[in-house]
Amino acid sequence: MEESVNFVNGYGKVNPSDDETTSVTGQAPPSNRRKAIAVIVTVGFFFVIVAAIIGATVVHHPRNKPSESQSSSVKTNNSIKAVCAVTPHPESCFTDISSIDSDNAVDPEIIFNLTLRLAVNELANISSLPKILISRSNDLRTGSALRDCATLFDDALSQLRQSVEAMRVGSGGGEKVVLTEGKLADLKTWISAAMTDQETCVDGLEEMGSTAVDEVKRRVQRSKEYMSNSLAILANIETLLDKFGLHLH
Ligand SMILES: *[C@@H]1O[C@H](CO)[C@@H](O)[C@H](O)[C@H]1NC(C)=O
Ligand SMILES: *[C@@H]1O[C@H](CO)[C@@H](O)[C@H](O)[C@H]1NC(C)=O
Ligand SMILES: *[C@@H]1O[C@H](CO)[C@@H](O)[C@H](O)[C@H]1NC(C)=O
Secondary structure, X not given: OHHHHHHHHHHHHOOHHHHHHHHHXXXXXXXXXXXXXXXXXXXXXXXXHHHHHHHHHHHHHHHOHHHHHHHHHHHHHHHHHHHHOOOOXXXXXXXXXXXXXXXXXXXXXXXXXXXXXXXHHHHHHHOOHHHHHHHHOOOHHHHHHHHHHHHHHHHHHHHHHHHHHHOOOOOOOOOOOOOOHHHHHHHHHHHHHHHHHHXXXXXXXXXXXXXXXXHHHHXXXXXXXXXXXXXXXXXXXXXXXXXXXXXXX
16 A cells, blocks of 8 residues: 555656646646556556456466366276277277267276167167068078077067166166176176077077078177177276276175
8 A cells, every 4th residue: 555655656756747748738637646546547457457367367277178178088088998908809899989978988887888888779770680581581491590589689689688777877876886796797697698699599590501691690790799898898897997996886
């Protein structure tokens, strides 16, 4: 306060030249004191604005949007890579998960859940394949093997749907980790059973010398891959959770 008063007085002393210029334009010369105060108020206001801008820049710089999303993308990419590394198909595992939901893929449990979702979607997509092939085939022996396949495909799909149910977070659940020892064992059993169903179908067609075998093999390839990735993640889940500072319940 004292300083600003001194400043006003000091300013007043150098002001007469200013006064003269104003007089030339013919306007009523304001008192030096009022002019000085007006200048100080203006300068002070200017400093407040500059300080606010600098403050805002300094505070906001470290967490501006691009760098935040960049680093979270690095983080989820690394999480997906770490989990996919234990699977038989690490590259396609990474690409497939990134393509459906890379933003949320932050821990092994969620990443497992995503491979499971890929598997169940793919299996649902091919579930009508045996029936379509039956309608096209007039070979009785192939027809009988394909009817077995239809049953096996339905069973595989219901095994995976059961697994999806087990992974659903309870409506009241604030629990972060949904996997328990018991669920882990069930999931391994169900997903293995679904894989076995598909293999049994292909084996049956091969035994019958069915011409449909190549098409079925080709069409089950992706779901087979998703299921084997899912099983590999489950087989390594404790080591993986450990890496992320999590553990099984
Ligand atoms: C993360 O992976 C996705 C999908 O491959 C890619 O588009 C993105 O550039 C990656 N982000 C970083 C930061 O590497
Ligand atoms: C389902 O399978 C068909 C091939 O019959 C394919 O063209 C389509 O992209 C698949 N859809 C999904 C969602 O995978
Ligand atoms: C797994 O995915 C399903 C949707 O497919 C979702 O309802 C469930 O909450 C997810 N569970 C976890 C643990 O991420």
